[in-house]
Amino acid sequence: MPISFDHDALWIRKGEQVSLDKRPTLVEPMYRSKKEYKTMLADHVAQLSKLQQVHYADNRYSVLLIFQAMDAAGKDGVIKHVMSGVNPQGCQVFSFKHPSAQELDHDFLWRSNRCLPARGHIGIFNRSYYEEVLIVRVHPEILVVQGIPDELIKGGEVWAERYQSIVDMERHLYRNGTRIVKFFLHLSKEEQRKRFLDRINAPAKNWKFSAADLEERKYWEQYMQAYESCLSATSSKQAPWYVVPADDKQTARLIVSQIIVHTLTDLGLSYPETSDQRHSELKNIRKRLMEERA
Structure with missing residues (x-):
């Protein structure tokens, strides 16, 4: 029998104070x-494909999947493998890197809000608006180029206020039919070192590595603290965070795919019912088509 995983153990409850040191980066594999x-x-991919078809036809909910992690944690691989069976017409992936000049002229949620999924669609954020309370918190000098008035930055309330803005926005989306699931791929520092070396040693993977990745590694502890604060402040029943052990790429993919399947299943999706009038219309069309063949 395949090994199942209790994904509720990975869910951060609202108000929980997260300590990443106490959460595993490696668990017993789900496969033998x-x-x-x-x-x-x-x-899992086959189930997800079927559910996505019904989700698209049902056209009541939208689903937003958010992936955050340290470099080399496997976000791209999870998205590639887990979503491989999804119809591209009903799914979009957005990667948020350095904001453009136009994006910096707006509030920090503006650029991601433009990319939110429509009803019947699945949206995937490979990094997201959470970067604004992660990398920006580790490198607060970034706030200077964002053009925010000084009085809104001073006093140290900017992070708590950004958490509140995020929570309020996610509640608004939930009230309007968007279901949000957030994944933090929890990678150990040692596993990141091994993956960086693999990228350097394998010519086909050289393009994945940059000196900036190594520079950011120096801030590992600061990033862990930023993640702990962020996860503690922004996880809720309506928009939960899952801390997924990511040292084993295969198990991480199985856990994520299982959670997505459960999320879509819990929506109670169904194909739209056909009315009597529509049945009659289709019956007449069928008759005409059959007569053409004759």
Whole structure:
């Protein structure tokens, strides 16, 4: 029997004070062999594909999946493998890097709000508006180029206020039919070191590594503190954070795919019912088409 995982153990409850040191980066694998892993992932992908078709037809909810992590934690791989069976017409992926000059002229949520999924669609944020309370908190000098009035930065309330803005926005989206699921891929510093070396040693992966990645590694402890504060302040029943052990890429993918399948299943999706009038219309069309063949 395939190994299941209690994803509720990964969910951060509202008000919980997160200590990442107490949360594992590596757990017992959900699979016993590479073959079983592929079988399990294929099953999750097939379920997700079917659910996405109904989700698209149902057209009541939108689903937003957010992925945050340290460099080399496997965000791209999770998205690639887990969402491989999803129809591109009903799914969009957005990666948020350095903001443009136009984006800096607006509030910090503006650029991501433009990319929110429509009803019936799945939106994926590979990094997100949470960067504004993560990398910006670790490098507060970034606030200077954002053009925010000095009086709004002084006093140290800017982070608590940004948390509140995020929570308020996510509540608003929930009230309007958007279901948000947020994943923090929890990677150990040692595993990141190994993956960086792998990127350097394998010519085909050289493009994935940059000197800036190594520079950011110096701020590991500051990033962990920023993540702990962020996860503690912004997880809720309506927009939960899941801390996913990411040292084993395969198990991380299975956990994420399982959570997404459960999320869509819990929406109670269904194909729109056909009215009597529509049945009659289709019956007449069918008759005409059959007569054409004759």
